[in-house]
Amino acid sequence: MSAHRRPAKLLASPKNRIDLRLTDEARFIRSWLENPLLAGAITPSGRFLARAMAQCVDPASTGPIVELGPGTGPVTQALLARGIAQERLVLVEFEPTFCHLLAQKFPHAKIVRGDAYRLADTLAGSLDAPPAAVVSSLPLLTKPEASRLALLRQAFDLMGPDGRFIQFTYGVKSPVPAHLAASQHFKTQSLAPIWLNLPPARIFIYRHADCPHAVETRPDMIDKLLRQSRRFGREIRDELQEARSRLAPKEAGSPLGEKSLIDPKSRRF
Template identity: 55%
Template sequence: MLEPARRTSRLADGRGKRIDLADEARFLRSWLDKPLVTGAVSPSGKALARMMARYVDPTQPGMVLEIGPGTGPVTEALIERGVAPERLVLIEFNPEFVPLLERRFPGVTVVRGDAYSARQTLEGQLDKPLTATVSSLPLLTKPVRQRVQLLDDCFDMSRVGAPFIQFTYGLVPPIPREAIGLTTAAGSPRVWLNLPPARVWIYRRPA
């Protein structure tokens, strides 16, 4: 079910700068250097970022993990949604993007590391269960078993019922239903304003 939109003025005080055209160049350089790691030639659009953020409930206690934040469009949407920066933990692999995120979003914890080894990367960083995981990783570049392992690792660090949120440009779920057992998967409406159009998939592990 689509969560209601929430508005906040949190970014109005300068905590986070708007995404600019320089981010497009950064993303393109990163993609040209390592296309299988970056997975896209430009950052997620605002409509897609907001769609992803809508499935995070900021009233639920706990930390919110974002993996593959890039230059921060989804991070910005999460803060606009009402998630306090101090509750956000980001795993970013690209060393160029880490200081950019730290400057752009004061108070957010940015960890440079491999999200596919999330538990090891976050060792000592979490003092309470995750309330949501939001992923912009290019999952389709990895084998299905590795995608499922990532999903399980994030659920193991999360409270019961916490969503794992992932976007895809494809027509089918990025983690196949037949590979996830009892875990549920639901797709959002297609985000036609994104280029290319995308869909958000929400996974939950039942109690």
């Protein structure tokens, strides 16, 4: 095997995937410690939340897919798995470290460093067509309601009439209150909570009032996520049982096994 292929094989191994995930989480936690209001969450979006957000994007749509606040890229990766070509992705990130990481992970996507809340200015000259969707992981609840509504207006000024603004939140209610969205002729759609995410999250989708197509989540996708969750739970339980069996004391000899760790005469360990 040629030398330039070995790293790709190493990255594909389960151990290296875990190492990369832990490294991404470490970067995210450091970013959160440096600026909690900017990062919003202490860890990246979980795999179930990322997949659910990607399911809200239609791969058959035309135009770029703009992602706001991609961080270390879990939602970006889910969009690719959904069938979105990397060349269609426009990733808007403020943190320089994350921009560098995203450029390494997704070399064919367009990385734009800038303020997502000034979306029109940030994306000036970066779009070759109206976006089909805007997928946001921004911590909207850290901003005033007026700023959230202004972001929504900017996004829909850029998108076509069938565009979708997809936002997740750890809150119970819509991060852009429904009455404010309605005042700008936007519909608000709430999806079922993602209980498998830690903490549980909810996805809200905003569309033009005259856009007739609601976003449907496929039951088979939800069932698949639940099956995966149960499988992971079984694997964890099996590993714990195996660990207990290795650590359990043997019946023969002392209560701690054939050879006690304590010498009763010297009382030494």
